[in-house]
Amino acid sequence: MKRVLTMVAVAAAMMSSGAALAYDGTNCKEPGNCWEAKPGYPAKIAGSKYDPKHDPVEVGKQEASIKAMDARNAKRIANAKATGKFVYELD
Secondary structure (H helix, E strand, O other), X not given: OHHHHHHHHXXXXXXXXXXXXXXXXXXXXXXXXXXXXXXXXXXXXXXXXXXXXXXXXXXXHHHHHHHHHHHHHHHHHHHHHHHOOOXXXXX
């Protein structure tokens, strides 16, 4: 019994000491919002020249390829409905 009580006391002490070492929130923007960037990290990240999300030409290429893919899939489905057999390569 003494051993169990000792282990419970040790566990309680370990749990309470962990809370004492936790971040105290001195630089929180609001309660619960305590994230801070590392020193030297930019406040705002700009898109690079390789980022297709910010390049209208790359976005246009993606739209064109998706439209072509949808057209190919429509042809495949129409052929499958007509013949009863799915053929992937339709030329």
